[in-house]
Structures are given as structure tokens and as C-alpha cells.
Amino acid sequence: MIADARVFQDTFLPDEIVHRNAELNRLSGIVQPVLEGNPAETACLFGPTGVGKTCCAQYALEQLRETTFDIETAYVNCWHNYNGYRVLYRLLEELNRTLDVHRQSTPKDELYDRLRQADTHPYVVILDEVDQLEDKDVLYDLYALPHVTMILIANDEQDLFSGLDDRLYSRLRGSECVKFDRYSDDELVSILESRVQRGLAEGAITREHLALIADAAAGDARVAIGVLRTAARQASYDGATELSRADIDAAIPEARSELRRKTLDQLIADQQLLYEIIDEHGEVAPGTLYEAYEHRCDGPKSRRMVRNYLSKMEHYNVIEADGEKRSRVYRVSEAAFGTTER
DNA sequence: ATTCCACGGGAAAGCATGGACC
């Protein structure tokens, strides 16, 4: 029943972008000057998860590469590369300039110098989830390189700009912003249809069932495709030739928990334990939380370190903190896993 | 109204790591 499983992967880049023509044209226009050897404005893409920001950015770079050889591009996810050093390292890595750079023993300045010297071609870089970056100063450094063009991706404009110091803010304020809205159900259905066409055998799923998935996904294409993938996988295990209503009904919560698990897997053990405790309590005060953590942990970290973990988890939208100082409570964030929408 | 103190978060110091250099 599955003709091509790749089209259901999160990393899959389709040949054609559906329902994002306006945004894509806008973005292509912003980076266009690069083709004439001129510096382009920094582009900022904003919008909730699963609305095609990353997809459009990568597609736009793909288009550039089709036009000319004389351009370098890179994709950096700032969730994984969360400080200036790692971002610079990744950018050099994409240029194959890290041969004699040894991790941790080469100062950041030298990485930056190398990047500055690598200016034979324009370098267009995507910095995804840029709000996860700890020290935003690296954006300022990159901004100062005339051959580097940045495409910044973040969920929320306020979130990104509020954490910046003045000099960076004044520069990025002038950048070109492209906002992405949630997909409508109809748009989601046609996105799914284009994947189904390539990924599943003819007649494996009806349009009604796709509408069901779209409805459950609440405008998030990543969730929608995840549900489709989960349902198709199950139906395929069962040896069925088409997806049943039951497959889809089961896939909706399962895809959600898969998403949750993937997010939690990215946390370190201490953070996972903290999450577990918070989840069990529903709502928990900082003192109680630490005591429970201390009790259940082999080598508990200090209170201060736990505060670092918690604020990072809050930043990741895995947990929420409500209230200030002594009246603060922590709870798990449902919004991050698409359960509170609608 | 005043004091108390749990909390968050900044700064600095300590520790571990791993390559460079001798």
C-alpha cells in the first residue's frame, strides 16, 4: 500500500509548495539580490509550528541553487545548535572549512574569521528556531558579514525581538518579515493529497478521511502528515489495501504522543525526570518540585542548575510557569503538543 | 505596616574535557 514512505518523513521537501505561493514569492524576492552579487536583506519568517516556514525557506534556497553554482547555502537548526559557537561551526561545516578546526580548542573568534574569509561566493543561511539561540550576539556578527544573507525562522515576532539588545534590534527591525498563518482545513487536505499521490497506492485513502485528519490537525501540516504516516504504517502492517476510519481514529492520538515523545527525547535525563514529576503533580510549586526531584534522582543537581533546566524547558514550550516568585507553579505545556487547539 | 524568606536569575569560580604543543 505504501509506494514511497519518504514523502511522510518530517524532513521531506516536496517538489512543489502547495498554498504558500505568496509567501514563497515574497521570500524569493528578498533573497533575489544575491544572484546579482548584491547583499540581500535579512528575512524573518514568523508563524506557529507546521505552517511551512522551514519548507518555504529550504525551497527558496533550492531555487537559488538551481539558478547558479556560485552560491553557498546552509540550514542550521538553533534548537540543536543553541549557542554562537555551534552555529558558526555548523556554518563552516557546510562550507567544508572545518577540516582542521577541532571542537572546543579553536576559539570562536577564529571560526568567525574563517567564515569572513570564506567570501568567494554569497552564503545564504537559514537559522531555524532562532529564538532558541542562547546568545543572539552571533546574529549581530553574521549581520556584519556582507556575503552572508540570513533567513531567520521563529514562532513569534515579539519573542524574538524582545530578547535582543538595541543595536541588533535596530538592524533586524528593518529586515523583511514574512508571516505565515495556519492552514485552513481545505488547504491541509490538498497538502495531504499531494503526499498521498506520491506516497500511497491508488485509492488507499478517501478525501473524507483526509478531511478528518485535517480537522484533527488544527492547521498544523506537521501533525496532519504525522497522523497520515501513523495510520498508513498501521494499515500496512495489517496488510490492508486502504486506510480505514479506525486506522485514522487510532492514529490521531498516537501521532500526538509520538510528537510528544520526540520532543521529550531531546531533553536530558534530569529534565525528563522534572517533566515527569510536573506531569504527575499537574501543578507543582518550585520547592515541592525540587524535593521530589532530589528524592528520585541518583545524583541530583543543585537548585540553581534545576532552575536553569526549568527555564530552558519553559523556553522550549515543554512546560509552563505561572506566577512570580513564591506563588509560582509549574505545569506541563499542552499547547506544545497540539492538544489545546480548538 | 513591617519583617521574613523562598524564589529567580546574574556573576563568578570550579571542574571536566579534549586538542595543541613541547
Next chain:
DNA sequence: GGTCCATGCTTTCCCGTGGAAT
């Protein structure tokens, strides 16, 4: 092998804050 050095992670110290206790 030993020493040096930069970095990331962790702890220690500290201070301002605002809700709770008095």
C-alpha cells in the same frame, strides 16, 4: 607523557523581589 588552554557544564555566592507571615 606532561602542560597549557579554551570551552561547556555545574556549583557557589549573591541580590532584588514580592507574596506570606507576623
